[in-house]
Amino acid sequence: MAQPQAAMYTIQLLDALQETRARTLELVADLNDEQMMGPRLQIVNPLRWEIAHVAWFQEIWILRYLGRHPPILQHGDELYDSARVSHDTRWDLPLLTMDETLSYMQQVLERIIDQTSRADEAPAGIMKDAEGYDESYFLHLALFHEQMHDEAITYTRQTLSYPPPAIIAVVQGDHDSVFEKGPLAEQSTASLTQADASNCATGDAQIPGGKFLLKALSLIMSSGLTRLGWHLLRSQRQP
Numbered sequence: 001m002a003q004p005q006a007a008m009y010t011i012q013l014l015d016a017l018q019e020t021r022a023r024t025l026e027l028v029a030d031l032n033d034e035q036m037m038g039p040r041l042q043i044v045n046p047l048r049w050e051i052a053h054v055a056w057f058q059e060i061w062i063l064r065y066l067g068r069h070p071p072i073l074q075h076g077d078e079l080y081d082s083a084r085v086s087h088d089t090r091w092d093l094p095l096l097t098m099d100e101t102l103s104y105m106q107q108v109l110e111r112i113i114d115q116t117s118r119a120d121e122a123p124a125g126i127m128k129d130a131e132g133y134d135e136s137y138f139l140h141l142a143l144f145h146e147q148m149h150d151e152a153i154t155y156t157r158q159t160l161s162y163p164p165p166a167i168i169a170v171v172q173g174d175h176d177s178v179f180e181k182g183p184l185a186e187q188s189t190a191s192l193t194q195a196d197a198s199n200c201a202t203g204d205a206q207i208p209g210g211k212f213l214l215k216a217l218s219l220i221m222s223s224g225l226t227r228l229g230w231h232l233l234r235s236q237r238q239p
Protein backbone atom coordinates (compact mmCIF):
# COMPACT_ATOMS: atom_id res chain seq x y z
CA MET A 1 0.00 0.00 0.00
CA ALA A 2 1.17 3.50 -0.72
CA GLN A 3 1.92 5.60 2.32
CA PRO A 4 -0.90 8.08 3.08
CA GLN A 5 1.45 11.04 2.56
CA ALA A 6 2.64 9.69 -0.80
CA ALA A 7 -0.95 9.05 -1.88
CA MET A 8 -1.88 12.61 -0.96
CA TYR A 9 1.09 13.90 -2.93
CA THR A 10 -0.01 11.88 -5.98
CA ILE A 11 -3.52 13.32 -5.72
CA GLN A 12 -2.04 16.82 -5.70
CA LEU A 13 0.03 16.01 -8.79
CA LEU A 14 -3.03 14.69 -10.62
CA ASP A 15 -4.96 17.81 -9.63
CA ALA A 16 -2.12 19.93 -10.99
CA LEU A 17 -2.10 17.96 -14.23
CA GLN A 18 -5.83 18.51 -14.69
CA GLU A 19 -5.58 22.20 -13.80
CA THR A 20 -2.72 22.63 -16.26
CA ARG A 21 -4.66 20.81 -18.97
CA ALA A 22 -7.60 23.18 -18.44
CA ARG A 23 -5.18 26.09 -18.92
CA THR A 24 -3.72 24.50 -22.08
CA LEU A 25 -7.18 24.20 -23.59
CA GLU A 26 -8.10 27.73 -22.54
CA LEU A 27 -5.03 29.02 -24.35
CA VAL A 28 -6.29 27.73 -27.71
CA ALA A 29 -10.07 27.63 -27.21
CA ASP A 30 -10.78 30.79 -29.22
CA LEU A 31 -8.53 29.99 -32.20
CA ASN A 32 -9.89 28.82 -35.56
CA ASP A 33 -8.45 26.04 -37.74
CA GLU A 34 -6.20 28.41 -39.66
CA GLN A 35 -4.83 29.99 -36.50
CA MET A 36 -4.20 26.54 -34.98
CA MET A 37 -1.69 25.90 -37.77
CA GLY A 38 -0.38 29.41 -38.36
CA PRO A 39 2.51 30.43 -40.60
CA ARG A 40 5.68 28.38 -40.92
CA LEU A 41 8.10 30.12 -38.57
CA GLN A 42 11.34 28.87 -37.09
CA ILE A 43 10.53 30.14 -33.59
CA VAL A 44 7.04 28.67 -33.09
CA ASN A 45 5.20 25.40 -33.60
CA PRO A 46 1.84 24.83 -35.30
CA LEU A 47 -0.46 24.85 -32.27
CA ARG A 48 -2.50 21.84 -33.35
CA TRP A 49 0.77 19.89 -33.44
CA GLU A 50 1.92 21.37 -30.14
CA ILE A 51 -1.08 20.43 -28.00
CA ALA A 52 -1.11 16.87 -29.38
CA HIS A 53 2.64 16.65 -28.70
CA VAL A 54 1.94 17.51 -25.06
CA ALA A 55 -0.42 14.54 -24.78
CA TRP A 56 1.93 12.26 -26.72
CA PHE A 57 4.76 13.16 -24.32
CA GLN A 58 2.61 12.19 -21.34
CA GLU A 59 1.51 9.00 -23.03
CA ILE A 60 5.01 7.81 -23.91
CA TRP A 61 6.53 8.42 -20.47
CA ILE A 62 3.65 7.58 -18.11
CA LEU A 63 1.47 5.12 -20.01
CA ARG A 64 3.97 3.42 -22.33
CA TYR A 65 7.30 3.63 -20.52
CA LEU A 66 6.16 3.45 -16.90
CA GLY A 67 2.86 1.61 -17.42
CA ARG A 68 4.06 -0.70 -20.24
CA HIS A 69 0.91 0.00 -22.28
CA PRO A 70 0.81 -0.18 -26.10
CA PRO A 71 0.56 3.09 -28.08
CA ILE A 72 -2.86 4.68 -28.43
CA LEU A 73 -2.08 6.10 -31.88
CA GLN A 74 -0.81 3.93 -34.71
CA HIS A 75 1.57 6.59 -36.04
CA GLY A 76 1.85 8.87 -33.02
CA ASP A 77 5.63 8.65 -32.75
CA GLU A 78 6.05 9.66 -36.39
CA LEU A 79 3.86 12.71 -35.84
CA TYR A 80 4.48 14.03 -32.36
CA ASP A 81 7.94 12.97 -31.15
CA SER A 82 9.84 16.27 -31.10
CA ALA A 83 13.17 14.43 -31.08
CA ARG A 84 12.30 12.65 -34.35
CA VAL A 85 10.12 15.10 -36.25
CA SER A 86 12.16 18.02 -37.48
CA HIS A 87 10.62 21.38 -36.78
CA ASP A 88 10.14 22.62 -40.31
CA THR A 89 8.13 19.53 -41.34
CA ARG A 90 5.48 19.84 -38.63
CA TRP A 91 3.14 21.90 -40.82
CA ASP A 92 3.12 19.18 -43.51
CA LEU A 93 2.28 16.15 -41.38
CA PRO A 94 -1.05 14.29 -41.52
CA LEU A 95 -1.91 15.52 -38.02
CA LEU A 96 -5.00 14.53 -36.12
CA THR A 97 -7.94 16.81 -36.76
CA MET A 98 -8.79 19.25 -33.99
CA ASP A 99 -11.62 17.03 -32.72
CA GLU A 100 -9.35 13.99 -32.83
CA THR A 101 -6.62 15.93 -31.06
CA LEU A 102 -8.90 16.98 -28.21
CA SER A 103 -10.22 13.43 -27.90
CA TYR A 104 -6.66 12.02 -27.81
CA MET A 105 -5.62 14.53 -25.15
CA GLN A 106 -8.59 13.63 -22.99
CA GLN A 107 -8.00 9.92 -23.48
CA VAL A 108 -4.38 10.18 -22.35
CA LEU A 109 -5.26 12.23 -19.29
CA GLU A 110 -8.04 9.86 -18.24
CA ARG A 111 -5.78 6.83 -18.66
CA ILE A 112 -3.05 8.49 -16.58
CA ILE A 113 -5.52 9.16 -13.78
CA ASP A 114 -6.80 5.60 -14.00
CA GLN A 115 -3.32 4.05 -14.10
CA THR A 116 -2.09 6.16 -11.20
CA SER A 117 -5.18 5.38 -9.14
CA ARG A 118 -4.61 1.65 -9.69
CA ALA A 119 -0.86 1.71 -9.06
CA ASP A 120 -1.18 -0.31 -5.87
CA GLU A 121 -2.89 -3.13 -7.79
CA ALA A 122 -0.10 -3.44 -10.35
CA PRO A 123 2.30 -6.38 -10.42
CA ALA A 124 5.70 -5.65 -8.92
CA GLY A 125 7.81 -3.48 -11.15
CA ILE A 126 4.91 -2.19 -13.23
CA MET A 127 3.54 1.33 -12.77
CA LYS A 128 5.68 1.92 -9.70
CA ASP A 129 9.22 2.24 -10.91
CA ALA A 130 11.05 2.30 -14.24
CA GLU A 131 14.82 2.01 -14.11
CA GLY A 132 15.01 3.94 -10.88
CA TYR A 133 12.48 6.62 -11.80
CA ASP A 134 9.28 6.42 -9.80
CA GLU A 135 5.72 7.47 -10.54
CA SER A 136 6.16 10.85 -8.89
CA TYR A 137 9.11 11.58 -11.15
CA PHE A 138 7.11 10.91 -14.32
CA LEU A 139 4.08 12.89 -13.11
CA HIS A 140 6.40 15.85 -12.45
CA LEU A 141 7.98 15.38 -15.86
CA ALA A 142 4.58 15.45 -17.59
CA LEU A 143 3.40 18.41 -15.52
CA PHE A 144 6.45 20.62 -16.08
CA HIS A 145 6.55 19.73 -19.77
CA GLU A 146 2.92 20.80 -20.32
CA GLN A 147 3.44 24.00 -18.33
CA MET A 148 6.52 24.73 -20.42
CA HIS A 149 4.44 24.35 -23.58
CA ASP A 150 1.73 26.57 -22.11
CA GLU A 151 4.37 29.29 -21.93
CA ALA A 152 5.31 28.50 -25.54
CA ILE A 153 1.68 28.70 -26.68
CA THR A 154 1.37 32.06 -24.95
CA TYR A 155 4.40 33.55 -26.68
CA THR A 156 3.35 31.95 -29.97
CA ARG A 157 0.05 33.82 -29.75
CA GLN A 158 1.93 37.04 -29.13
CA THR A 159 4.42 36.34 -31.94
CA LEU A 160 1.59 35.74 -34.42
CA SER A 161 -0.34 38.82 -33.25
CA TYR A 162 -3.28 36.76 -32.06
CA PRO A 163 -5.50 38.40 -29.42
CA PRO A 164 -4.69 37.73 -25.75
CA PRO A 165 -6.03 34.33 -24.68
CA ALA A 166 -9.43 34.24 -23.01
CA ILE A 167 -8.18 32.66 -19.81
CA ILE A 168 -10.26 32.71 -16.68
CA ALA A 169 -9.42 35.81 -14.69
CA VAL A 170 -10.53 36.66 -11.24
CA VAL A 171 -13.56 38.90 -11.04
CA GLN A 172 -12.71 42.18 -9.39
CA GLY A 173 -13.50 41.97 -5.70
CA ASP A 174 -13.68 38.18 -5.78
CA HIS A 175 -10.05 37.18 -5.45
CA ASP A 176 -10.60 34.28 -3.07
CA SER A 177 -11.75 31.90 -5.81
CA VAL A 178 -8.39 32.17 -7.57
CA PHE A 179 -6.25 32.17 -4.47
CA GLU A 180 -7.87 28.96 -3.29
CA LYS A 181 -6.39 27.18 -6.30
CA GLY A 182 -3.28 29.14 -7.19
CA PRO A 183 0.17 29.61 -5.73
CA LEU A 184 -1.06 32.55 -3.70
CA ALA A 185 -3.29 30.31 -1.63
CA GLU A 186 -1.26 31.00 1.49
CA GLN A 187 -1.39 34.73 0.97
CA SER A 188 -3.99 36.79 2.72
CA THR A 189 -6.06 38.80 0.31
CA ALA A 190 -6.05 41.60 2.85
CA SER A 191 -2.32 42.11 2.29
CA LEU A 192 -2.63 42.58 -1.47
CA THR A 193 -1.56 45.85 -2.95
CA GLN A 194 -3.51 47.52 -5.72
CA ALA A 195 -0.85 46.31 -8.19
CA ASP A 196 -1.23 42.71 -6.97
CA ALA A 197 -4.98 42.87 -7.44
CA SER A 198 -4.54 44.39 -10.88
CA ASN A 199 -2.14 41.63 -11.93
CA CYS A 200 -4.57 38.93 -10.80
CA ALA A 201 -7.41 40.57 -12.64
CA THR A 202 -5.50 40.50 -15.93
CA GLY A 203 -3.72 37.20 -15.44
CA ASP A 204 -0.36 38.89 -15.96
CA ALA A 205 2.68 38.60 -13.74
CA GLN A 206 5.26 41.33 -13.34
CA ILE A 207 8.81 39.99 -13.72
CA PRO A 208 11.72 42.30 -12.93
CA GLY A 209 14.16 42.96 -15.76
CA GLY A 210 17.42 41.05 -16.11
CA LYS A 211 18.55 37.62 -17.23
CA PHE A 212 16.38 34.66 -16.35
CA LEU A 213 15.80 31.15 -17.59
CA LEU A 214 12.48 30.77 -19.37
CA LYS A 215 10.56 27.49 -18.98
CA ALA A 216 10.19 25.27 -15.95
CA LEU A 217 13.87 24.30 -16.06
CA SER A 218 14.82 27.10 -13.68
CA LEU A 219 12.53 25.53 -11.06
CA ILE A 220 13.82 22.08 -11.82
CA MET A 221 17.46 23.04 -11.53
CA SER A 222 16.96 25.09 -8.40
CA SER A 223 15.03 22.28 -6.75
CA GLY A 224 17.71 19.74 -7.54
CA LEU A 225 15.51 17.64 -9.85
CA THR A 226 18.35 17.40 -12.31
CA ARG A 227 17.40 14.01 -13.78
CA LEU A 228 14.04 15.46 -14.67
CA GLY A 229 15.77 18.45 -16.17
CA TRP A 230 17.86 16.12 -18.29
CA HIS A 231 14.74 14.35 -19.59
CA LEU A 232 13.14 17.66 -20.46
CA LEU A 233 16.29 18.88 -22.16
CA ARG A 234 16.52 15.65 -24.14
CA SER A 235 12.90 15.96 -25.18
CA GLN A 236 13.30 19.60 -26.09
CA ARG A 237 16.16 19.39 -28.56
CA GLN A 238 13.50 20.37 -31.06
CA PRO A 239 10.61 21.64 -28.92
Ligand SMILES: [Fe+2]
Pocket residue numbers: 053057082145149235236239
Ligand atom coordinates in the same frame (compact mmCIF):
# COMPACT_ATOMS: atom_id res chain seq x y z
FE1 LIG B 1 7.91 19.26 -25.81
